[in-house]
Structures are given as structure tokens and as C-alpha cells.
Amino acid sequence: GEDxxxxxxxxxxxxxxxxxxxxxxDSSSTYLYWYKQEPGAGLQLLTYIFSNMDMKQDQxxxxxxxxxxxHLSLRIADTxxxxxxxxxxxxxxGGTSYGKLTFGQGTILTVHP
Amino acid sequence: DARVTQTPRHKVTEMGQEVTMxxxxxxxxxxxxxxxxxxxxGLELLAYFRNRAPLDDSGMPKDRFSAEMPxxxxxxxxIQPSEPRDSAVYFCASGLTGQGRNTEAxxxxxxxxxxx
Numbered sequence: 001g002e003d004x005x006x007x008x009x010x011x012x013x014x015x016x017x018x019x020x021x022x023x024x025x026d027s028s029s030t031y032l033y034w035y036k037q038e039p040g041a042g043l044q045l046l047t048y049i050f051s052n053m054d055m056k057q058d059q060x061x062x063x064x065x066x067x068x069x070x071h072l073s074l075r076i077a078d079t080x081x082x083x084x085x086x087x088x089x090x091x092x093x094g095g096t097s098y099g100k101l102t103f104g105q106g107t108i109l110t111v112h113p
Numbered sequence: 114d115a116r117v118t119q120t121p122r123h124k125v126t127e128m129g130q131e132v133t134m135x136x137x138x139x140x141x142x143x144x145x146x147x148x149x150x151x152x153x154x155g156l157e158l159l160a161y162f163r164n165r166a167p168l169d170d171s172g173m174p175k176d177r178f179s180a181e182m183p184x185x186x187x188x189x190x191x192i193q194p195s196e197p198r199d200s201a202v203y204f205c206a207s208g209l210t211g212q213g214r215n216t217e218a219x220x221x222x223x224x225x226x227x228x229x
Contacts, residue, residue: 102158
């Protein structure tokens with residue numbers, strides 16, 4: 001079945017890099033996602049990676065996927081105070097349940113000046 | 114500016130009352146999700162629909178919760194009777210899904226429900 005795990009908290013200094021980690025269990029995952037949630041708002045898609053890729057870069061964001069270990073990470077370069085938010089990883093699987101999105105519990109990122 | 118619209122944004126109700134939350138998905142999207150977010154449980158999938166048909170509602174307490182899509186522009190989540198443990202933020206999201214295709218889900222702002 002689907003199970004997505006994340007560490008709950010991460011605190012970094014402004015200007016440093018942040019690395020948020022996620023593990024998942026479903027080997028039939030087709031896409032993996034990173035969403036951001038700011039206070040009082042819904043979730044916003046940041047980036048995603050197809051399961052046959054191992055890296056994707058998008059401006060300050062780098063996603064690394066280790067399919068063998070079922071490990072996904074999001075690196076934010078030059079972290080800013082505006083990056084403070086909750087970050088969720090999510091997976092979607094193939095087969096008859098295609099499209100279904102299962103989320104981790106979220107990592108609270110705090111950026112200190 | 115296409116967006117998912119949820120109403121109401123906030124709802125306070127007494128235990129035992131019926132609560133109906135509404136969602137207008139983005140026009141053209143074929144998939145609608147309902148999630149519940151609490152501090153303790155995080156983001157839980159309650160139900161999802163594709164082309165208005167319910168595909169998976171295993172995350173939803175069947176005795177009191179019901180989800181429907183009366184038409185392509187409206188999804189509803191109903192709780193009857195409501196209980197204090199239902200207090201949470203309920204999110205609706207919509208997307209365009211297809212076999213082998215990326216699911217980019219767009220989230221509404223959520224309905225913050227408080228049951229007293």
C-alpha cells in the first residue's frame with residue numbers, strides 16, 4: 001500500500017541550503033511531487049519528477065530520486081525567509097488507481113535571518 | 114484566473130448538526146479530491162472522483178460522511194451528524210489525470226470546520 005514519510009521539522013539560516021527528505025513504500029509510484037503550504041492557504045505544487053528520472057532541477061529547487069531506496073529529496077538553494085512553510089511530498093501510482101495522490105505528513109521549514 | 118473555489122471558508126457548528134462543504138473545480142479538470150488536514154493526522158485523502166464517478170472513498174467514515182458530484186462544476190462533502198473530532202481544514206483539489214500522466218492537483222483555500 002501507499003505510505004509516505006517525512007521528517008517533521010527543519011530549521012536553517014537564510015542563505016543556506018535546505019534539504020527536505022521523504023521516503024515512500026509503493027514501488028509502483030509513477031510520479032513524485034513536492035508541494036508547499038503557506039499559513040492559511042492550500043497546497044501549491046512546486047515541482048514533480050517522473051519515476052524513471054533521478055534528478056530534476058528547477059531554478060533554486062533540485063529534486064533527487066533514489067528509486068532503489070525509495071527516497072526523495074528536495075534541495076532549496078539560497079533559502080530565503082519567504083521559503084518558510086510546510087513542504088509535502090506526495091506520490092501518485094499507476095494501475096487502476098492512477099491519479100490518486102497520497103501525501104506525507106509534511107515538513108515544517110523555518111528559515112532564520 | 115482559473116482556481117478551485119471552496120465554500121464556506123469557515124464554518125462553526127454545534128455537534129449533531131449537518132455540515133455541507135462545496136467545491137467548484139477548475140473547468141475542464143476530470144478529477145476531484147477531498148482531503149482533511151489536522152495537526153495530528155496530517156493530510157488524509159477522504160475521497161476522489163474521476164469524471165464524476167467515485168473511485169476511492171476508503172478514507173472516509175461512511176456512517177457520517179458522504180461525497181458527491183451532482184455535476185461537473187460542483188463537488189460536495191457532507192457530514193451528518195457532525196462531531197467535535199471532525200474539526201479540521203477540508204481541502205478540495207482538482208486536476209487532469211490520465212493513465213501514465215502526471216497529476217498536477219490544484220488546491221482550494223480550504224474550509225476550516227469547527228464543531229463545538
